[in-house]
Amino acid sequence: SKAKLFDQNTDVKTSFKDVAGLEGAKEEIQEIVDFLKTPDKYTSLGGKIPKGALLVGPPGTGKTLLAKAVAGEAKVPFFSLSGSDFVEMFVGVGASRVRDLFKQAKEKSPSIIFIDEIDAIGRARGKNNMSGSNDERENTLNQLLTEMDGFGTNTNVIVIAATNRADVLDKALMRAGRFDRQIYVDLPDVRERKEIFEVHLRPIIKVAEELDVEFLAKQTPGFSGADIANVCNEAALIAARKGHKAVGKQDFLDAVDRIVGGLEKKNKIIT
Ligand code: ATP
Numbered sequence: 121s122k123a124k125l126f127d128q129n130t131d132v133k134t135s136f137k138d139v140a141g142l143e144g145a146k147e148e149i150q151e152i153v154d155f156l157k158t159p160d161k162y163t164s165l166g167g168k169i170p171k172g173a174l175l176v177g178p179p180g181t182g183k184t185l186l187a188k189a190v191a192g193e194a195k196v197p198f199f200s201l202s203g204s205d206f207v208e209m210f211v212g213v214g215a216s217r218v219r220d221l222f223k224q225a226k227e228k229s230p231s232i233i234f235i236d237e238i239d240a241i242g243r244a245r246g247k248n249n250m251s252g253s254n255d256e257r258e259n260t261l262n263q264l265l266t267e268m269d270g271f272g273t274n275t276n277v278i279v280i281a282a283t284n285r286a287d288v289l290d291k292a293l294m295r296a297g298r299f300d301r302q303i304y305v306d307l308p309d310v311r312e313r314k315e316i317f318e319v320h321l322r323p324i325i326k327v328a329e330e331l332d333v334e335f336l337a338k339q340t341p342g343f344s345g346a347d348i349a350n351v352c353n354e355a356a357l358i359a360a361r362k363g364h365k366a367v368g369k370q371d372f373l374d375a376v377d378r379i380v381g382g383l384e385k386k387n388k389i390i391t
Contacts (some may be wrong), residue, residue: 125217126221127198129191130197132195134188138185140182141182142186144304152170152280155278156232156278159276169276169278171298172298173278173302174293174301174302175281175282176286177306179346180344180347182345183305185345188234194230196231197228197231198234199224200233201221201234201235204240206260207256214241214256214259218267219263231277234282236282237283238289239285240257242264269297286302307342308344308345311337313337314337316348318333320348320349323352324352326365330369331367339376343379354374355375358378359371
């Protein structure tokens with residue numbers, strides 16, 4: 121099969137409505153929506169529009185969702201790729217692929233480039249020279265920096281990157297004119313978990329009337345948004361399998377148990 125360089129979505133339907141909680145992050149990133157929508161307003165006094173923003177936070181907290189919502193809100197094309205896929209799939213040609221990506225994004229500007237797991241590309245240079253593929257990765261990183269530096273002030277492509285390991289990133293990425301804005305996307309607190317449940321209950325055809333969403337939020341400390349989405353889907357499947365007419369409290373609790381079991385297994389493998 122032919123490896124895909126990146127995804128391109130020119131009609132993003134995701135909006136801030138789909139992102140529950142994360143009020144601070146949404147407020148900060150609104151600025152980027154405004155830059156994309158009315159760049160002239162911002163540059164009228166000589167200011168330069170930022171080129172990049174870095175979303176930092178644990179897995180499954182909505183970083184990709186938030187970046188996509190920026191594209192949806194600003195109604196601009198969304199180019200996305202994952203750093204780890206990229207490094208694996210394009211051995212020897214990473215730098216030229218980065219060039220292609222930026223070329224296409226510029227042609228479709230205003231636009232967003234989203235790089236998930238930027239740490240796969242953007243680890244500090246000159247470390248971990250064991251793998252042998254490091255030169256390749258460094259070439260890719262250097263090309264990314266070159267592209268961002270090469271943007272004219274009126275290019276109007278904004279690069280949003282995500283990581284859960286900001287500490288390992290090459291400091292050069294954070295320099296002014298690159299990813300100089302950092303936005304934290306944390307695990308949800310109990311109130312935010314309730315909001316996330318409400319978003320992911322929407323697609324369920326029938327939820328039991330007496331379901332107490334606050335109770336579910338209290339039962340799920342440490343869960344990410346992705347875990348909660350998972351719980352809601354599992355609960356609907358469990359209820360259907362048992363022949364229930366609506367998805368009820370016990371179905372959700374069973375789903376929570378199953379997800380907790382899965383998380384524990386995953387952690388065992390990692391450690
Ligand atoms: P990773 O670091 O693993 O790439 P991420 O932070 O990019 O994770 P997303 O891919 O955005 O996480 O989240 C996965 C899914 O979890 C989303 O598509 C959505 O269904 C759900 N989700 C996560 N966070 C939220 C949220 N704040 N509100 C609503 N849904 C959420």
